[in-house]
Amino acid sequence: MENWFHTQTLLIIAAGAIATYLTRIGGYLFIMRMKSIPPRAEAALNAVPAAVLTTLVAPAAVTGGLDVSLTLAVAFLLGLRISLLPMLGASWVFVMILRHFTG
Numbered sequence: 001m002e003n004w005f006h007t008q009t010l011l012i013i014a015a016g017a018i019a020t021y022l023t024r025i026g027g028y029l030f031i032m033r034m035k036s037i038p039p040r041a042e043a044a045l046n047a048v049p050a051a052v053l054t055t056l057v058a059p060a061a062v063t064g065g066l067d068v069s070l071t072l073a074v075a076f077l078l079g080l081r082i083s084l085l086p087m088l089g090a091s092w093v094f095v096m097i098l099r100h101f102t103g
Helices: 007-033 039-063 066-079 084-102
Strands: none
16 A cells, blocks of 8 residues: 555645645736726636647647647637537547557
């Protein structure tokens, strides 16, 4: 049992959880104190999902290989034309076919 739980690891996880909670609740309390959200702050908050998506996709695009890069390009182009769920499905089929033929 000792090998499963390391005190330092549990402390790091707990500190990360507390820091995440405090930043979330702090941001919520800060916004709730405002009578109205300034336009620049609203624009910044609206940009957060795109920034998070970029941080998730960019490493895969750079280090994932040719199949991942091609699939991301196809997904981007499909995303300009069709809705999210069909785009995800078509991109998944594309990468599976590409991996089947390229090994």
